[in-house]
Amino acid sequence: MSDININQNTSLFSKEDDGSETKQEYTFTVYSENRIGILSRIAIIFSKRKINIESLNTSPSEIEGIHRFNIVIQETGEVVKKLARQIEKQVEVLKVYYSTNDQIIWQELALYKVPTDVIAEKVEVERLLHQFGATAVVIRKDYTVFSVTGHKEETDRLVTALEPYSLIEFVRSARVAIIKNSRGFHEKLKEFEALEPGEEVIENEFLNKGDDVFTM
């Protein structure tokens, strides 16, 4: 789930094969300082290696002043591990985790704009929207905007379903993900420090105490 598999108690520098020769979807969770330019520095790490970012979300975290990125790519576990270390090397980055899809809970939000008269006239459209758990966000005379939250496959299916009914516009957000066995950033960091060679307790003590540390 991360560059350090705590459950199996293997070391950061374990030579064991993580069974990751084949490409699959990985989600990075990056905790960083909220500073201008860090997005660009992280993006460069992928583009330098000609790796496409499939989805990118940046948002605040549960700790004030600490930002959180979710980045989705298709790669082998080996490459992903190296990328994680390169990202973590950036001065403003506190910690990087990477996870396969079965290790996270994730959602994406999709918005659909459909002509209101079509919905009003066609029963099957209404049924479709029900079926996909769509909620109306705005209802106007000329159009209605629905939202659906879910995985890409689900939101994509509704696009296909709505296409015959004059779908005007569609947009989907980036993936936001929560790591299943994460207990928040504080806790995670402590686990790391308890098990890993990189422990520097002082860093954890200072976390979230803005005045005590050297921050810009």
Next chain:
Amino acid sequence: MLVKDVLPTKTKQAETLTKLSGSQMILTALMEEGVSTIFGYPGGAIMPLYDALYDFNDHLNHILVRHEQGAVHAAQGYARASGLTGIVFATSGPGATNLVTGLADAQIDSTPIVCITGQVYAHLLGTDAFQETDVINITAPVTKWNYQVTDAKEIPEALAKAFYIARSGRPGPVLIDITKNAQLQIEEFSPYKKCHHIRSYRPSPKVRIEPIQQAAELINQAKKPFVLFGQGVILGKAEQEFRSFIEKTGIPSAWTILGDSAIPTDHPLNVGMLGMHGNYGPNVLTNQCDVLIAIGMRFDDRVTGRLDKYAKQAKIIHMDIDPAEIDKNVKADIGIWGDCKETLPLLSELVKPNSHQEWLQLFADHDKEERQTVIHQELNPQSGEITMGEVIRNLNELTGGDAIIVTDVGQHQMVACRYAKFNSSRSNITSGGLGTMGFCLPAAIGAKFGAPERTVVGIVGDGGFQMTLQELGTIMQSKVDVKIVILNNRFLGMVRQWQQLFNDKRYSSVNIESPDFVALAKAYRIDGQLVEDRNNLNEALKTMLDNKGSYLLEILVGKENNVFPMVPQGCSVSEIRLK
């Protein structure tokens, strides 16, 4: 030295030191950080800083270079020779973009430098103003850290962080871009505080003992252990700790070109150079050792050759301060993350004394073969054109191995690294990872400022010299004593060698003409001479070394000589060719 003694009387009286301009804050910070030498070039957006510098001239020695690339390379040479942080000033736009090659070089070779660039007024950012360029984004991939300051209040903290980041952990270049308004802005003066901690940045971890214990166990059981060391030993100032470790264990040790000189050349356990043009034994025996101990090196492809045939039989211990290097190119069985100044003594304590006589003999046997096939002829030719190797041999005899040798990139670099004798650390300065032609001349200038008591000899090819020869102007004006040896083979020799060996001798654009280098030096009021005859070589080198002040020696060497041994690209280290 107190800053108030430096500041102009006007400021002292009028404001009784309560207020400083952004530019004064920058210079104050430099003085607090112990800076004495700056390499730079003025321009519009950095004029306020240069104006303030006028008052600091007695305390900060500003070396006016001839091109900003020269400033970074000089700062690199300074940092590598002295172990201090190199400082560069440059203006916005072209001044800043001219830094990029040097920054990339410093980044890949882990050299601590702090660059301060001027930037257009904050209100003009994004307007495509005169000499505006997005230096932060341009330099992001080639700096360890960079930051744009638009308000003078940020300056002390930004610079404190810059110095801390540049020299801590795995060192690297940092760039601080400061808008003109911030340089001019007057703000309350508060005492400068050095930075010792950034919460998101872990320069070196708390060392964990378990992997060190595992490593010691492996080393104690090893029959054919082999140490590879890189610049990490020098950057960590761990030369003594390293020596104690290898001397206790009796393990043969080979170096990457950036690790060269960390232990003396004639140390009995120093078995030579790794990599493409490295020594025969270290390359071949990499694929025979049972435990490979890599210390402060990063398994560059020029060192490893073909990776899937690299040391597959060996257990690998990798010690590095940068966790991203461990497992990056070569998978480690044991990774020891930490500063080798800390980790090496812990390891030394746990290993048993040993002497691997038979194993060392194998290195000696390979060395003998290499000497017979390659080295003897290269160093002692009796007839024909002068070889690069014999120039280095003569130089070794005259300096005794005490000089700093700064090289450029190409054949002469490989020959110099292979044959130069070094007695002390920080003596070999070269562009390793990036392979930057044009590095030598400015880096040699910087090295002399970084180690003024030492003899600095720059060894450069006819191609590389012409890339930054304008820095002869810097030598002239700063009266810096740099000895320049141009090994002129009238070719871009390394590319020619490859074209000969791999492209059926189709010499494509490698035939390079040169000016009269000695006359050129003379134009810059630098003494020099041309050597064409072997019989004059030693005397000419002696004249150069004895000359008061800088000197340029152009030596015509064999036109089509090749550097051997060689691991052809795509081959395994054990497939190294002696001819």
